[in-house]
Amino acid sequence: MVREISIEDISLLNTLIERYASHKKEDGVTSDTVKKQMQSGLEKETHLLLTEENSEGVAQGFLVINLKSDRLPILFANWEIEIEKRLLDYAFEKLSGTCSHISFESGYPTPWLTDELSSYAVTLGFVKHDRAFMQLQPIDKEVLTECAKSEGLEFAPFDEPMVEEISKLVFKCVDNTIDQDLFPYVYGSIQKIEEFLGEFLRGSFGTHEPLYSWVLRENNQNIGACFLVTRDETGFLVHVVIDPDFRERGFGNALLCHSLNSLLRVTSSVDKIELAVTSSNPAKRMYDSLGFRTLNDSSTLVWKR
Ligand SMILES: CC(C)(COP(=O)(O)OP(=O)(O)OC[C@H]1O[C@@H](n2cnc3c(N)ncnc32)[C@H](O)[C@@H]1OP(=O)(O)O)[C@@H](O)C(=O)NCCC(=O)NCCS
Incomplete structure (x- = not known):
């Protein structure tokens, strides 16, 4: 019993x-x-x-x-x-x-x-959602540098004073998505995202150093954010988001590649990048085209009232 x-x-x-x-x-x-x-x-x-x-x-x-x-x-x-x-x-x-x-x-x-x-x-x-655990190894720095090039984009390092405003942006980006369904305790409200980003900066998901994570701005407006940590020799993508009003114009690619380049400059020991993504998320196509390969498939089982 x-x-x-x-x-x-x-x-x-x-x-x-x-x-x-x-x-x-x-x-x-x-x-x-x-x-x-x-x-x-x-x-x-x-x-x-x-x-x-x-x-x-x-x-x-x-x-x-x-x-x-x-x-x-x-x-x-x-x-x-x-x-x-x-x-x-x-x-x-x-x-x-x-x-x-x-x-x-x-x-x-x-x-x-x-x-x-x-x-x-x-x-x-419970409903089963497939997830892919992906890895980029070896890292082709030339590809990342090429992808990060984007005329007139402004990148700002993400840090503590930005948590409140960036939480609002993240909420706008994940509201009504599968990821919000799967992880409501992270993405269910602006306040939950604030707590999550606070924990993220305090190192709860891996080591976070200045210049690992970046915000993308256009005309002084935050339009995207990318959050990275390291776990020993591995860089880990915790999340990347682009404002829905600015999607499918190459910003996601540019922001991710800019952030990865910066992480690789700060830490010489990182030799691979890993991430987990819901298989039906269009973001998976972005990772595929950057050379990430799926190492493991898993599932998240979710029951909702
Ligand atoms: C994932 C996300 C950041 C992509 O941002 P974006 O600025 O639209 O991406 P880009 O325009 O740079 O496109 C990158 C690639 O993904 C593809 N792509 C992006 N959105 C797509 C969509 N809805 N359908 C099909 N392909 C798509 C593009 O065709 C492009 O492929 P290519 O490099 O082979 O040309 C954005 O959709 C987002 O914020 N989603 C919600 C948050 C999220 O799920 N993040 C990922 C968590 S793991």
Whole structure:
């Protein structure tokens, strides 16, 4: 039977957490980091932890619920589909009465969430959206320099004092898009975007340095923004947006290439750029034409009231 677990009982999950962490070790995840994150979430009451035990009281699986975003960031039950289903059922029943949105990811970066569980989620009313994880390697600096050329464009480095005005621009760019549907806890309102960009500048999604992220201006109006971080030798595109009134005129390409060039000038160690994009997003064509290749397909499963 599934039950909610308190902070004192986390040690019951030791073996499972170790097994989970061993599958994530390439991403730098250790059982200690997982436990610390769980403990901090439970202390702040932003997270809920579920487990199912066998008749000897040994934990068979666990599910973390993020109560702030209504996301299920970790579901691990050693690929035991019946236990996975029961954990998901419990979370669904608990959240669907009060929430308007529940989501979790399958495939990369969580390959232990099987197609079988995704299909089961669909029977509960979740909708599956395909996502592509893309990489640019090797980086052809000449191509980027050529693409960044655009007469009369004005670029300004993105920094803290711009968060408020740029959040408004981002909201205009993502309002009523699939990405807003998939990530309402990030793009659902101007205030949520402000929080997200604040976290972004504080390094929550990777290292952010001055001159990594840029705003595109025309006649003193902000018309686009591009947000980049680094994670060791990898540059990561967090987001790029162009005002809907200025699209399909080459601005997206120019802004992205300008920002990538700048990042490569600031950090000599970056040897590849990565990003994740919803497969149906026209932005994927922009990445394809710049030479990004799809490394992994994944899905985000979203339930909406
Ligand atoms: C993605 C986005 C930034 C593109 O900006 P843009 O200024 O319109 O892009 P560009 O005019 O520079 O076009 C870049 C390439 O994408 C293609 N493209 C852009 N929008 C397209 C569309 N709606 N349909 C088909 N192709 C499109 C262009 O044809 C161009 O291809 P090419 O280089 O082979 O000629 C913009 O559409 C946007 O802000 N979307 C909402 C936010 C978003 O989803 N961002 C990406 C998150 S991963």
